Amino acid sequence: MGTPVFAVPSLKALVSDNQFEVLAIVTQPDKRSGRGQNETSSPIKQIGLENNIPVFTPSNVKNDPEFLNQLKDLNPDVIVVVAYGKILPQLVLDIPKFGIVNVHASLLPKYRGASPITAAILNGDKTTGVTLMKMDLAMDTGPIIATSEEVAIEPEDTTLSLSDKLADVGADLLIEYLPKYLTQEITPLRQNDLEATYVKTIQKADGRINWQEDAETLARKIRGYHPWPGSFTNFNEKVIKILQVEVLPENPAAPGVVWITSDKYPAVATSKGSLKIVRLQLPGKGTVAGNDLLLGHSTFIGTILS
8 A cells, every 4th residue: 555656675685586476456445637638547557557557546545335345345355555645544544454554754763744854854863764563543653663773864865865865775674574573583672652753744834944043944944845835935926946956054135035145055044044945946947046046037136025
């Protein structure tokens, strides 16, 4: 059970490993996207179709008797969940003989919830990791089967780049420890709830830049909110996307005011320090380097972004 690109390495690892037989795939329904509002399938569904594996796309796991009966008929030993995106009810948790195993992108009990990778970047963490856990009814509270080694968060890492790294780590962890769990060589260990932290679900509005914040915080948000919801601000009543920045100690103007650096890049003052805009995107345009933007928009300097 999975949906986004993060789940792909784990599914591919299961499909290619002759220890396992993947009976079926469960993923979220096709969604309309793009200007043409064409229906697109999840990356997980595409892999299922390529490998002739049955794919189920229930819109409501809890209230779909036909799907639940199909799941019971499969009689699975275990269900593996990797970023499926829906809460599973107890009646689903009870179906497989060995329960449901989840690949979670943090070192639990830290960062329970839907956005652990983004949270690690927003909080300025130096390392993170992946946990293999047996799911229970509450959010990421189940006993731990195994945890990965710590994975370094590089200064330039975005949620996208860090997700790619952790997806591969999670797949390796799954293949190494799932067999040991199924043969009962491993007894899952209860989490210490006193050490638990929870993260919120990211909303589109979180991407709006508040220039009253300090430059370090904003730089982490710009990395953490890439690729979604992205980081954006208003310029001449149009929304522009800020894609890559560099923190500068200088603060020669009021928060939100654009100034020019010695190497001819635009920078924006914040409450503490400034952000040099390395790459950005104007509405309906491709990405552009900050210094190239000034060739056609010299009035950008001195503008107040909001």
